[in-house]
Amino acid sequence: MWLYLAAFLGLFYLVRWYRERQIVSHLPDKYVFITGCDSGFGKLLARQLDARGLKVLAACLTEKGAEELRDQTSDRLETVILNVTKTESVAAAAQWVKERVEDRGLWGLVNNAGISLPTGPNEWLTKEDFVTILDVNLLGLIDVTLNLLPLVRKARGRVVNVSSIAGRVSFFGGGYCISKYGVEAFSDSLRRELSYFGVKVSMIEPGHFKTAVNSKERFLKSFQELWDRAKPEVKQVYGEKFLESYMKKTENLEQKCTEDLSLVTNCMEHALTAHHPRTRYSAGWDAKLLYLPMSYLPSLLVDAMVYWGSPRPAKAL
Numbered sequence: 249m250w251l252y253l254a255a256f257l258g259l260f261y262l263v264r265w266y267r268e269r270q271i272v273s274h275l276p277d278k279y280v281f282i283t284g285c286d287s288g289f290g291k292l293l294a295r296q297l298d299a300r301g302l303k304v305l306a307a308c309l310t311e312k313g314a315e316e317l318r319d320q321t322s323d324r325l326e327t328v329i330l331n332v333t334k335t336e337s338v339a340a341a342a343q344w345v346k347e348r349v350e351d352r353g354l355w356g357l358v359n360n361a362g363i364s365l366p367t368g369p370n371e372w373l374t375k376e377d378f379v380t381i382l383d384v385n386l387l388g389l390i391d392v393t394l395n396l397l398p399l400v401r402k403a404r405g406r407v408v409n410v411s412s413i414a415g416r417v418s419f420f421g422g423g424y425c426i427s428k429y430g431v432e433a434f435s436d437s438l439r440r441e442l443s444y445f446g447v448k449v450s451m452i453e454p455g456h457f458k459t460a461v462n463s464k465e466r467f468l469k470s471f472q473e474l475w476d477r478a479k480p481e482v483k484q485v486y487g488e489k490f491l492e493s494y495m496k497k498t499e500n501l502e503q504k505c506t507e508d509l510s511l512v513t514n515c516m517e518h519a520l521t522a523h524h525p526r527t528r529y530s531a532g533w534d535a536k537l538l539y540l541p542m543s544y545l546p547s548l549l550v551d552a553m554v555y556w557g558s559p560r561p562a563k564a565l
């Protein structure tokens with residue numbers, strides 16, 4: 249019985265490995281548009297695809313980011329300034345892409361731009377705090393996708409949406425996990441709709457990586473600001489000790505982060521270049537070995553694991 253099971257698993261992985269090795273042809277003719285290329289995964293992916301010979305159209309939030317990227321890449325790579333929360337900016341970027349790709353269409357759209365702050369216990373936040381994150385991570389991603397979809401359909405290309413393991417398990421309050429759950433839901437419906445047109449949609453679900461979204465300094469500053477402006481009742485219920493423990497836990501955040509960002513960008517590259525891309529890519533060992541299995545556990549067990557690692561409010565029963 250165990251032998252049959254091992255043989256079946258071996259065969260399954262062998263067939264999968266063979267299927268996933270097949271790469272699409274004419275890569276140097278293909279255009280890929282990436283958002284959030286100033287830093288982190290977006291910047292590395294732009295450099296990686298440029299080095300592989302693809303025509304990269306890199307969207308940066310700032311001119312400084314765009315200039316830095318151009319300095320590190322070939323003349324093939326072109327940049328545009330894009331703020332995904334501004335509809336005019338998204339429409340202008342879509343027109344800019346259209347002028348470049350012409351009748352060939354857009355082979356790849358990588359929705360990577362994202363922010364992680366303000367984040368904290370839900371009661372410390374305002375509706376505007378939720379809106380800030382949802383506007384970039386979810387509504388911005390949807391706006392960019394809707395504007396570029398006709399071009400992607402023309403090329404029978406790929407949409408690669410950057411979600412997170414926080415789109416599978418909601419560990420903390422605020423808009424971040426909600427935005428990533430939203431990215432998963434949007435990508436699932438989009439994948440089913442676009443399959444009729446030969447367009448493939450993939451999601452990237454990284455664990456913790458050392459980039460600006462996980463900057464300890466930014467988190468600590470943001471927590472302190474949220475605490476300072478919290479209502480007296482909230483402060484009383486949580487207590488200063490909670491804030492201290494919360495801060496201490498955050499101090500260790502960067503130690504938990506993987507430094508090798510290529511574990512994520514290699515998944516993005518595979519989603520763009522393989523004949524048979526995966527629907528979901530778990531990037532990083534923490535994602536594969538801890539958070540992904542955790543997402544399949546009953547809520548009771550996940551709750552227990554989250555309580556175990558969290559500070560308790562002063563007035564907890």
Ligand SMILES: NC(=O)c1ccc[n+]([C@@H]2O[C@H](COP(=O)([O-])OP(=O)(O)OC[C@H]3O[C@@H](n4cnc5c(N)ncnc54)[C@H](OP(=O)(O)O)[C@@H]3O)[C@@H](O)[C@H]2O)c1
Nearest residue numbers: 284286287288289331332361362412454456457459460461
């Ligand atoms: N790092 C992780 O552990 C991790 C884990 C799971 C998922 N992710 C996701 O991965 C994606 C990339 O993040 P990262 O880790 O590479 O962090 P990052 O270095 O901060 O990259 C995010 C990029 O998005 C840009 N951006 C921010 N607001 C924008 C806006 N309104 N319009 C356009 N661009 C905007 C940033 O520009 P500036 O640099 O100019 O601010 C930056 O280039 C995000 O969607 C993030 O949620 C990250």
